[in-house]
Amino acid sequence: TQLLEQSPQFLSIQEGENLTVYCNSSSVFSSLQWYRQEPGEGPVLLVTVVTGGEVKKLKRLTFQFGDARKDSSLHITAAQPGDTGLYLCARQLSGTYKYIFGTGTRLKVLA
Amino acid sequence: GAGVSQSPSNKVTEKGKDVELRCDPISGHTALYWYRQSLGQGLEFLIYFQGNSAPDKSGLPSDRFSAERTGGSVSTLTIQRTQQEDSAVYLCASSPNMAGAQETQYFGPGTRLLVL
Numbered sequence: 001t002q003l004l005e006q007s008p009q010f011l012s013i014q015e016g017e018n019l020t021v022y023c024n025s026s027s028v029f030s031s032l033q034w035y036r037q038e039p040g041e042g043p044v045l046l047v048t049v050v051t052g053g054e055v056k057k058l059k060r061l062t063f064q065f066g067d068a069r070k071d072s073s074l075h076i077t078a079a080q081p082g083d084t085g086l087y088l089c090a091r092q093l094s095g096t097y098k099y100i101f102g103t104g105t106r107l108k109v110l111a
Numbered sequence: 112g113a114g115v116s117q118s119p120s121n122k123v124t125e126k127g128k129d130v131e132l133r134c135d136p137i138s139g140h141t142a143l144y145w146y147r148q149s150l151g152q153g154l155e156f157l158i159y160f161q162g163n164s165a166p167d168k169s170g171l172p173s174d175r176f177s178a179e180r181t182g183g184s185v186s187t188l189t190i191q192r193t194q195q196e197d198s199a200v201y202l203c204a205s206s207p208n209m210a211g212a213q214e215t216q217y218f219g220p221g222t223r224l225l226v227l
Contacts, residue, residue, distance in 0.1 A: 006153075042115070042202050042218025043154070088153055092214075097142070097167060099216070101154040 004089055004102035012108045016078050021105040023089035024071045030094065032072045034063055037086040037104075046074075079109045113137075115219035117203050123225045124193055132188040132222045136205030144204045144216060145178055145188050154202065160186065193226045200224070 005024045013019055023032065031050045035043035047056050049065035049072060056063045060083075062075040076083055089102045116135045124130050136143050141162045146154040156170040160180045171177070175193075180186040190197055200223050204216040 004153075041220050042204070043216075044218070045215050048215075090154075097159050097161060098156050098170070099144075099154075100156070101146075103153040106151070 004091060004100055006087075006089060006102040006105050008105060009103070010106050010108075012110065013079055015080055015109055015111050017109075018075065018077050019079060019107070020073055020075045021087055021107070022071065022073050023102055025091070026070065028069045029091040030069070031092065032065060032069075033090045033099075034072070034074055035088045035090060035101075037088060038084075043086075043088055076107075079107075081109045081111050083107060084109050115203055115205055115217050117201075117219035117222050119222060120220065121223045121225075123227065125227050126195060127192055129189065129191045130193055130224065132190075132201050132224070134186045134188070134203030134205075134219060136184065136186070136203070137207075137217055138184075140205035140207050140217070141183065142206040142214070143180060143186050144206075145186070146202045146204065147172075148200045148202055148221070150199075157188070157201075190224075193224075195226050198224055198226045 007022050031048055033048045034046045036046055037043040047063045049063055052069045053067045054065045060077045064073045086104045086106050088104045090099045092099050118133045122130055143160040145157040147157055148154050158178045159167040175191045178188045200221040202218055202221045204218045206214045206216050
C-alpha cells in the first residue's frame, strides 16, 4: 500500500510538554514532507527529509526519517500554544507528480 | 500578490446546483494542484496541471468534477449537480518548477463548500 498512516490522530497537551507524532508506510519512499495546517488556512511546508536516518531541526521541532525510509517522526520540545494545528506528512508517488497525504495529527497545546 | 489566492472563501449551495471555485497561483509557478479535504481528514488529490501538458485528472471522484487552467495561470474547479458528500474544503497549491522530489507546494487558504 502507498498509504501514509499518522499517529496519534489527536493530541492535547499542556504548554511545556514534549511530544512525538509519527508517519508510517509499508512501502519505501524517496522523500517525505511535513506540513502544518492552522485553522482556516492551507498547509505550510515545514521540512523535507530525503536520506534514510536523516535528522533535521527547525527550532523546537526535530524531524527524523527512518533508516529504511518507511517511516518518519516529528518531535516537538517544550510545546507552545502556537504549535497548535494539524500536522500532515506527505510523499510523492514514484514516477508521478501526485502527492499522497496522511490523515494528520491534530495537536492542541493548552496554555 | 504574494501567495496563492482562492475564491470564494466560503460557498453555500443547494444540492443539484453547479459551483465554480477559483485559484490564482503564485505568478510564474508552472505546476498547480487541486485537493479536497473533508472534515478532520487529510488531503485527497484531485487534479494536477503542469505548464501546457495535459492535466492529470486521475483523482477526480466523478464526471461531475472538472477543472481548467487558462493561460497557464488561473484555474477553475467546477462541480456540477452538487451532492451533500461534496461538502469539504477545496485547496489549491502551486509550485515553481517541474514537479519533482523535494518540490515545495504553496497552498491557498481554501474554499469551504457546504452543500445543503
